[in-house]
Amino acid sequence: PVAVAAGIGLVVQALAAVLLFGTGGAADPSPFMVGWAGGALLRMMAVVATGLWLTRSEAVPEAAALLSLVTFLFVLTLIEPLFLKTVE
Secondary structure, three states: OHHHHHHHHHHHHHHHHHHHHOOOHHHOHHHHHHHHHHHHHHHHHHHHHHHHHHHHOOOOOHHHHHHHHHHHHHHHHHHHHHHHHHHO
């Protein structure tokens, strides 16, 4: 379940980074905030969609996979500002 959650988390975080860094970075605050909010919405939708998928399929244990996914997304979101400094 952890490997599945890690794969989903990395794909979602990569898409969120494209949203964030594709807006021009932190130099222009308005598009940056739109990209940041879009990434947050994308992460929330990914958790809901993964939860729905896991409840309908018996692929992996639901609780472990969802907890792992949320943890991965949280940690990746926390280290995101380190990448913003390198882009500027």
